[in-house]
Amino acid sequence: MIRRGAGLAAFLVATPVLIGIAYSALASVGLLGPGSTGFSTASWASAFDDPQLLRGLGWSLWVASAATALATMAAVVVAALFRPGTRSSGVARLLAVMPLPLSHLAAGVLGVLVLGQSGLLARGAFMAGWIDQPAAMPALIYDQWGIGLIVVLAWKEFPFLALIAFSLLADRGRALEEAARTLGARGRAVFWAVTWPVLWRGLMPAVVAVFAFVAGTYEATVLLAPSDPLALPLLTMERYTDVGVAKRGEAHVLVLIGLVVGIGAVALHEAARARDRRAT
Amino acid sequence: MRGWRWLQLPALLCGALVMACDRVAPEPTSRAIAAQPWDSVLAQARGSTVTWRMWRGDPSINAFIDQWVAPRLLERFGITLEVVPGQGPGMVNLLVTEREAGARGSSDLLWINGATFASLRREDLLLGPWADRLPNARYIDTASVIIARDFEQDPGGYESPWGQVEYALIYDSARVPDPPRSVAELGAWIDAHPGRFTHDQSFSGMTFLKILMYALGGGVERFQGGFDSTAYAAGRDSVLGWVTRHRAGFWRLGATYPAGVAELHRLFANGEIDFSMSNNENEVISKVRQGILPATARPLLLRDGMLANAHYLGIPVNARNPAGAMVVADFLLSPEAQLEKLRPEVWADGSVLDVSRLPEPWRGRFAAQARDPHALSPDSLRRYARPEVDPEYHERLTDDWRRTIRANTPR
Numbered sequence: 040m041i042r043r044g045a046g047l048a049a050f051l052v053a054t055p056v057l058i059g060i061a062y063s064a065l066a067s068v069g070l071l072g073p074g075s076t077g078f079s080t081a082s083w084a085s086a087f088d089d090p091q092l093l094r095g096l097g098w099s100l101w102v103a104s105a106a107t108a109l110a111t112m113a114a115v116v117v118a119a120l121f122r123p124g125t126r127s128s129g130v131a132r133l134l135a136v137m138p139l140p141l142s143h144l145a146a147g148v149l150g151v152l153v154l155g156q157s158g159l160l161a162r163g164a165f166m167a168g169w170i171d172q173p174a175a176m177p178a179l180i181y182d183q184w185g186i187g188l189i190v191v192l193a194w195k196e197f198p199f200l201a202l203i204a205f206s207l208l209a210d211r212g213r214a215l216e217e218a219a220r221t222l223g224a225r226g227r228a229v230f231w232a233v234t235w236p237v238l239w240r241g242l243m244p245a246v247v248a249v250f251a252f253v254a255g256t257y258e259a260t261v262l263l264a265p266s267d268p269l270a271l272p273l274l275t276m277e278r279y280t281d282v283g284v285a286k287r288g289e290a291h292v293l294v295l296i297g298l299v300v301g302i303g304a305v306a307l308h309e310a311a312r313a314r315d316r317r318a319t
Numbered sequence: 320m321r322g323w324r325w326l327q328l329p330a331l332l333c334g335a336l337v338m339a340c341d342r343v344a345p346e347p348t349s350r351a352i353a354a355q356p357w358d359s360v361l362a363q364a365r366g367s368t369v370t371w372r373m374w375r376g377d378p379s380i381n382a383f384i385d386q387w388v389a390p391r392l393l394e395r396f397g398i399t400l401e402v403v404p405g406q407g408p409g410m411v412n413l414l415v416t417e418r419e420a421g422a423r424g425s426s427d428l429l430w431i432n433g434a435t436f437a438s439l440r441r442e443d444l445l446l447g448p449w450a451d452r453l454p455n456a457r458y459i460d461t462a463s464v465i466i467a468r469d470f471e472q473d474p475g476g477y478e479s480p481w482g483q484v485e486y487a488l489i490y491d492s493a494r495v496p497d498p499p500r501s502v503a504e505l506g507a508w509i510d511a512h513p514g515r516f517t518h519d520q521s522f523s524g525m526t527f528l529k530i531l532m533y534a535l536g537g538g539v540e541r542f543q544g545g546f547d548s549t550a551y552a553a554g555r556d557s558v559l560g561w562v563t564r565h566r567a568g569f570w571r572l573g574a575t576y577p578a579g580v581a582e583l584h585r586l587f588a589n590g591e592i593d594f595s596m597s598n599n600e601n602e603v604i605s606k607v608r609q610g611i612l613p614a615t616a617r618p619l620l621l622r623d624g625m626l627a628n629a630h631y632l633g634i635p636v637n638a639r640n641p642a643g644a645m646v647v648a649d650f651l652l653s654p655e656a657q658l659e660k661l662r663p664e665v666w667a668d669g670s671v672l673d674v675s676r677l678p679e680p681w682r683g684r685f686a687a688q689a690r691d692p693h694a695l696s697p698d699s700l701r702r703y704a705r706p707e708v709d710p711e712y713h714e715r716l717t718d719d720w721r722r723t724i725r726a727n728t729p730r
Contacts, residue, residue, distance in 0.1 A: 073415040073442070091726050157589035174514075174591060181575040183728075262582075265575040266520055267728045273578075280408040282434040282522075283714040284442075287412070 060298065067291035074284030082288030086296075089289075094268035096296065102185045102192070102270065103254035109193035110200055111246050115238050117197075118204030119230060132205065139198040147259035150191035154179040154263075181265045188263040192256070196249045200242060207241040208234070240315070247308045251301035271297055352641045353449035363642035365397040370640075371647065372405035372413075373430035376581070379605045383666050387659055388651070396646050407435035414444045414635055424637030427644040432630045433470040434710035436478055439633065446634040446641055448476025453645065455652035460673035466629045470707040471545070478631035479648045482660065483669040485620075485627040485700050486526055487600040489584075493615040495593050501622045502534040506561065509568040515593040517570035520725070523580040525717045526626055527596055530705075531558045532716065534623035539705040546711040554712075555719050562724055574728040588612055598628075600700060601667030604691045608664060618695050620703045627704035629671060654681040663691040 066072035069079040086092055117135045121128035138146065153159045161176035170176055180187035212234055219233045257272045264270045269277070271293065279290035352360065369392075375381055381402075389400040403426065405413065410429055417424060431439065439445045450456060459480060461467055466480050474480070490498045499505040509516045518524035533539045536554035566573035570592050577583045580597065587595035588611065595612075597603065600620075606612040632648045634641050650656055654677055657670040674685045 071419060073412050073438070089722070091721070094726075151585075155589070155591075157586075157591050178571065181571065181577075183574070261578050266578070266725050267575060269725075279412065280406075281714075282408060282710065282717060284408075284411055284438050 060295070063291040063294045063298075067288055067295060069288055072287050072291065074287040079288075082292050086289045086292040091269055091274060092293070092296075095271045095274045096300075098185065098268040099254050099271040100300070102189055102260075102264075103250050105185075106189045106192035106196065106253050107246060107250040109189065110197040110249060111242065113193065113197045114200035114204045114242070115235070117201050118208055118238065119234055123205075123209070132201075135201045136198040138195050139202070141195065143195060143256060143258040144262075146191050146195040147262035150187055150259065150263050151180060154187040154190070156180075180263045183265055183267075185264060185270075188260060191259055191263060192253050195259070196253065200245055200249065203242060203245050204238055207238055211241070212237045243308060243312070247304050251304050254300050254304075255297050271300075353446065353452065353645070355642075357452070357454060360642045360645055361396065364640070364646040367397075367640050367643040368399040368401055369427045369643040369647050370401045370403055370425065371428040371430070371644075372403050372410055372426040373428075374406050375402070375404040377602075377666075379609065379666050380668075383660060387665070388647075388656065392647060392650060396650070398643050398646060400647065405429075407431060407433075408438075411435060411438045411442070411444070414439065414637070415442060417637055418444070422637075424635050424639055426635055427638040427640045428647055429633045429635060430630065431478060431633045432628060433707060434713060436469050436474070436631065436633065437472060437710045439635075440472075440477060444636050445477045446636050446638060447478075449634065449641070449645055450474065450476045450479035450648070452476075453479060453649040453652060455649050455654075458654065458672045458676050459652070460671060460676075462673065463671075464706050465627045465704065466671050468706065469629065469631060470710045470713075471543070472710075474631065478633040479652065480629045480631050480671040481648070481651045481657075483627065483629040483671055484599040484601075485669075485695075485704050486530060486598055486625045487596070487603070487618040487620055487695065489587065489595040489597060489603045489612070489616055490619050491587070491593060491613055491615050492617050493613070494590075498619055499621075500619075502531060502561075505621065506565050509565045511568075512593065513568040514570055514572075516568065517573070517576060517583070517586070517592055518596060519577045519580050519583045520721075521579040523583070523596055523598055524576065525713060525720065526598060528558050528562075528716055528720060529708075529713060530621070530624070530626055531561055532712070533626075533705055534621070535561055539624065539708065542708040542712055543706075546709040546715075551712060551715060555716060558716070559719065559723055562720075566724075566729070572729070573724075576725065584612065587616075599668065600695055601663065601669075601691075604663050604694055605665075605667050607693075617693055620695060620699055622703065624705040625703045626707060627700075628707045654685070658684055658688065661685075661688060663689075663694065667691070667694070 062071060066075065067082050069075045069077055069082065117131065121131040121135075123129070123132075141149075151158065155161070156174050156176050156178060158176075160179070161170070161173040164170045164176060165173045179190075215233045215237060216229055219229050224232060255272050257276060260270050260272055261276075264273060275290055275293040275297065278286045278293060281287075281290075352363070355363075371384075373384075384400075384402055389402075392398040392400050405426070410426075410431065413425070429439075436445075456479065459466065463483075465483055467474075469478065488498075492498075499508040505516075518527045532554040533542070535557035536542070536550070541550050542554060562573070570586070577586060580595075583592075583595050584606070586592045595603075595616075597618075600618050603612060603616050603618045607614055607616050632644075632651065634644045634648075638644055652671070654672060657672050658681070660666050660668045661670050670685070672685075674682055677685065
């Protein structure tokens with residue numbers, strides 16, 4: 040009975056996703072959607088023929104890796120440093136989760152206002168006399184390395200990870216840490232032997248989710264990313280809303296590639312987890 | 320056997336989707352409505368709701384629609400106007416998907432032109448012909464090639480014009496007191512003022528490239544009469560050559576381009592660049608009035624010629640309320656609505672009516688319509704207006720610019 044219930048739940052969750060995948064697969068070979076003209080692999084050929092694809096994919100993977108790593112590190116540090124108890128740590132924890140209700144679009148706009156070459160940071164640096172004019176500020180948005188985008192995405196995703204880290208330490212961490220201290224472990228040793236493994240294992244699924252989300256996110260990317268390389272989500276949307284409907288098939292190819300990135304991240308995580316289980 | 324079971328669901332879904340491919344949209348009874356006497360169209364429209372899918376990116380246009388048009392439609396025709404956001408290519412996607420799903424339409428009226436009209440006609444997704452039957456259609460300036468042809472296509476009664484605009488550059492008269500007035504002068508200006516000029520990657524930016532193509536490729540005449548690949552290749556090479564020559568003087572060395580015209584306006588308003596641009600020669604006037612652009616911002620035409628085009632209203636083939644949509648389209652063509660829309664403090668969108676055909680007092684009112692002191696004169700607008708050409712030029716130029724310029728940043 041329980042198995043049947045679980046199967047039904049899995050079916051309900053999977054159906055919309057599978058419909059989407061099936062639609063994209065059919066649309067990518069010209070069987071469905073705007074501009075479809077019957078079976079053809081032309082969209083696959085022209086998507087892979089375009090050097091923008093690999094560079095955009097590589098760039099999106101870089102941004103997603105960097106933003107996820109930054110957000111994870113920040114979440115671990117904040118959760119480890121600010122334990123519940125004192126008022127100052129309560130304030131710090133509250134500040135940490137502040138960006139959580141903000142939409143990604145709003146975070147992107149905030150990024151433009153703060154990090155742009157006419158933004159708050161540039162004006163502040165100019166007033167402080169560090170640069171001769173606001174425009175002399177190094178480019179942090181629309182920049183080749185995606186620094187501004189990485190910072191904004193890390194800032195936006197970090198509270199999500201921090202909340203999970205808080206609850207992990209409250210649930211399991213505290214008792215284990217106390218046990219370690221009773222056994223004579225000191226500050227840093229407790230962190231590396233107990234706190235870090237508890238956080239790391241517990242956070243991993245959420246970290247994978249953040250990575251997959253960030254790799255495909257559109258709103259902040261369109262506001263902060265450069266036009267070359269063009270991030271995968273931007274390239275996908277550009278194809279999907281191209282003036283010529285013939286490009287729609289390519290958009291679906293790119294959607295499937297984005298999907299492979301997400302599935303790849305989950306598969307890597309599952310493999311690592313299985314190895315971890317075998318090792319312990 | 321166990322593994323096979325996993326395949327059942329995807330197989331089922333694929334099967335359902337393939338079947339959906341062959342599904343034909345039901346023959347719309349709404350075609351008949353277009354042929355009915357106007358009085359019965361009005362009668363059917365009364366008490367109905369019209370869902371209008373349109374671009375919602377400009378607060379002054381939104382205010383005109385929501386605060387001026389909608390209450391009048393309700394008061395005079397008993398029509399409730401519901402406006403939903405949507406833009407050209409997105410509308411094509413939506414209508415194709417609706418047809419594939421066999422779903423009832425989610426829009427009655429569409430704001431379209433050019434390539435969107437071409438795509439919708441090619442997919443047979445527009446209702447028609449109906450536009451010539453609107454009572455106010457008799458006032459349309461049919462002699463104007465800008466209105467009578469939509470990117471060289473004959474509207475054929477499948478869309479009704481409701482406004483026209485001309486492309487203009489925007490500059491700040493305080494920062495650039497003596498702006499360049501031709502493509503050659505603009506190139507020299509860019510070289511002399513590195514980092515102060517760019518264009519966006521969207522429709523507006525690509526239209527700017529098309530203006531360069533006319534100017535550098537021997538005039539619009541070379542590209543008229545349908546798509547010609549030889550003329551295109553020559554035109555493209557001259558545009559991309561011009562961009563390459565001046566690229567080092569572009570904002571950020573031409574390594575990156577703003578995503579859309581809103582970003583371009585922001586860079587201009589913040590003083591990061593000295594020029595912006597717009598599909599509507601009067602956008603700068605209304606944006607200055609709203610405080611979005613600096614008070615010293617002005618429109619600018621290049622003597623080599625700019626691009627002018629009209630925008631239209633279409634009714635999708637799966638519209639639930641084509642009668643209501645026709646009444647709305649007719650109201651928007653009325654002298655009253657066209658004059659209101661023309662006012663600089665409202666939207667400053669060009670009228671599509673031939674004033675000489677209008678009865679008094681409308682003729683006098685159009686003549687007396689106050690213009691903003693900084694607006695371009697009708698004479699200059701007429702002199703430099705060039706019509707749009709086959710949409711394929713726009714498509715191909717966009718694609719080639721993306722591949723050869725945007726994706727090849729000099730590092």
